[in-house]
Amino acid sequence: MKNIGAEPDDLREIYIFPQQQQSSSEKEHNNHTNNSVGAFVVVEDDGVSTESKTTRLRISCDVEVTGVKISITSIEREYPLPYSSITFILPPHETRHLTFLLDDKVLFLFFFLSL
Numbered sequence: 001m002k003n004i005g006a007e008p009d010d011l012r013e014i015y016i017f018p019q020q021q022q023s024s025s026e027k028e029h030n031n032h033t034n035n036s037v038g039a040f041v042v043v044e045d046d047g048v049s050t051e052s053k054t055t056r057l058r059i060s061c062d063v064e065v066t067g068v069k070i071s072i073t074s075i076e077r078e079y080p081l082p083y084s085s086i087t088f089i090l091p092p093h094e095t096r097h098l099t100f101l102l103d104d105k106v107l108f109l110f111f112f113l114s115l
Helices: 024-030
Strands: 013-015 036-044 055-063 067-077 087-089 097-102 105-107
Parallel strands (some): 013 087, 067 097
Antiparallel strands (some): 036 055, 055 067, 097 105
């Protein structure tokens, strides 16, 4: 495996597929609320050391009828990340308002809406 590490590992893309909007009759029939939430934790380390420092980021997506809120929260920050940005990719038909938060502060980010 001679090509490992040949190129910088600095690309992070997260594909998000928010729940589609439901009509009010569908919500009543399915007994759903207006929003849904999904989350996961990204763990980064040097990939070599057995006692390495790590950085953990919690990424959550809160979907409502009027918008999609993407939050990044630092859980642990001991390892310098090998990338300076994360690209969020949503389906091209997504038209709801997007809000990005970093540690509960609103951010203005550039993002790509393509698949």
